[in-house]
Amino acid sequence: MKRRRLAILGSTGSIGTQALDVVAHHPDAFEVVALAAGRNTELLREQAQRFNPAFTTTAQDGPDGLYRVAVESGAEVVLAATDGSVAFEAVFAAVERGVDVAVANKELVVSAGELLVETAQKSGASLLPVDSEHSAIFQCLIGEERSSVAAILLTASGGPFWRTSREAMENADLGAALAHPTWRMGTKNTIDSATMMNKGLEVIEASRLFGFTGDRVRIVVHPQSIAHGFVIFSDGSVKSQLAAPDMRVPIGYALSYPKRLESFGEPPPAKLAGSPIFRNISSDTDILQLLGAKNGEATLRYEFEAPDPARFPCVRLAYEALSEGGTQPAVLSAANEVAVAAFVEGRIAFGRIPEVIEEAMNRVRPEEPTLRGVRRADGEARTAAGEIVAAIERSTV
């Protein structure tokens, strides 16, 4: 089998390192041709020694380095796993040239998703979702006609505050907000999970990636986080994709698409570790493990609950940004970053996060979502959100 040439933007981050773990388990499937990291040069050096890319770059090298990794490396698939907007131009350059992109850079799809999808449609590049929820929807849509889809549902764990009262959430401290029940992620993402802004952003991403308007993209809370998404078809059929909450599953799928890898690492549940999996199934409780049961459990339960918009106003704000369109999703995303940082720094209460975002969305005027427009809206939103945070600080001293 010919190895697939892979370049990673953001190789030292959470998604980047897990992607390299997938590659390490499938040396016959991938050839790492280029790696780009930010400031963690030591880890990048280790990765370079292990995977032997022709080219590496760091934040010091500036945008030219990212461009070389994404485009000049000759990669067949680029994993876009940097945070923020640093790699926007490099990713667009790859997509314009028809290079497939595995998209883990949330801001890219939230802020510049319309443009990205349009560019990919023109060049024939595939945009492959890395998020477990979007990977689920992508997988459920394979071989199906878009016109027969009634709705798509993204599952949400509900985050640490799913059972918390509105009053208690109002002044929740950082420790409580960081206690995510299922996934281990960075601080920003974990706070987004506590406000459920993560789902709001995912709704926008799903709308962009799959071309459904916001009213057809819905959320269902599923505390076990085994089912990652549902597609509801017009004829009453529903398809769902499920997997252990291990990011290497959707990462591996995005990198190997349309093929599937033979295994995805040394995962939980342990029975999935084999290659092929099925050789390791020896008992009937093992079957349940494949559906997400913990070791030896003889009954497995999935629960689904309707989301509660009252306690999670960030979800509403995301739907509003999506419906307003233009650069409003970029404003939402940037203002959210500022608000979350202010909460983490102890400057504002947890309950004020949505206020900051909503007020910033009111202040920044939407415009056409060109790359330039997005950058400008992003900057204006950060300025506005900073001012709003400062005003809140003054009023609560």
Place this chain on the structure above:
Amino acid sequence: MKRRRLAILGSTGSIGTQALDVVAHHPDAFEVVALAAGRNTELLREQAQRFNPAFTTTAQDGPDGLYRVAVESGAEVVLAATDGSVAFEAVFAAVERGVDVAVANKELVVSAGELLVETAQKSGASLLPVDSEHSAIFQCLIGEERSSVAAILLTASGGPFWRTSREAMENADLGAALAHPTWRMGTKNTIDSATMMNKGLEVIEASRLFGFTGDRVRIVVHPQSIAHGFVIFSDGSVKSQLAAPDMRVPIGYALSYPKRLESFGEPPPAKLAGSPIFRNISSDTDILQLLGAKNGEATLRYEFEAPDPARFPCVRLAYEALSEGGTQPAVLSAANEVAVAAFVEGRIAFGRIPEVIEEAMNRVRPEEPTLRGVRRADGEARTAAGEIVAAIERSTV
């Protein structure tokens, strides 16, 4: 849209009438060209008046009538929904000519499945499963490579005796065995559900239809009967298909494949009735209803349990018949019919049903599963099972 020409073998049975209900709701999608019924000539006459087929036939007309319905009617898709083996030749004749067949005739796939699939592969005819479990697997396999499938799981409701002790099952009466929790079906199918032979037969069907050996076809008990099947892929991803327990969903899918209908009748849940469905979603609890929640429920729960082979020996017998191959599945199926009939007539205890089948499987020698071989094995199995039943009766008087 051009209407699809549909012929139904067994139009007055449970599947046949539900198929005509689907057709009645989609007059633009289907044209009924021929109907075949058994003895219910009155209902057939009503159906003929309503759907205006060019041709009808009853049991009185013999095999020629079935052949005319399946082949000479010019149908593009034939729904094979008769019981037993009466329509085998007619269905094979259609498949040989490349006509797509929606298969609801369990015995056909269990007893002559290898031959059927081989014939379809030669002619290019599609075999479209009608059973909800097989439809689920079929839908989850769309667009996927067969080589990346680790296993398929069929869900089972567990039937009326899922929580019953082995001792209580031994002498369970007919009323208890007929109290199926989820689906309404005929007597034979409901007893098969109580012994879980229905799942055994479905395992054989799945093995034939999808080309996986028995060790890759497994059962998981799911009392809510919303998820109908799972496909487990080598990379740790799992796909599932879900739907309300309404046979019109898989029937409609089989008849309209590869398209999906816009709705499937006046179903539960009520929210699925619209066309397209999504117009009727107005609240977040409606979302749960799409996943199977009862009206207004805010939490939905799916449970999955490992099957219990000790209390359901019929499942083991089915795996054995599959693994032995040849005409053994036909023997299993025929002996099961005789044993179930003997239980329904009060001649043997519930707990003796598997004994009759196992003993019949021991007595009838397997042979090549040609149509002729299948018919001979079927006859021999019925004779053997009848003798075994009589012996049990004598010994327990």
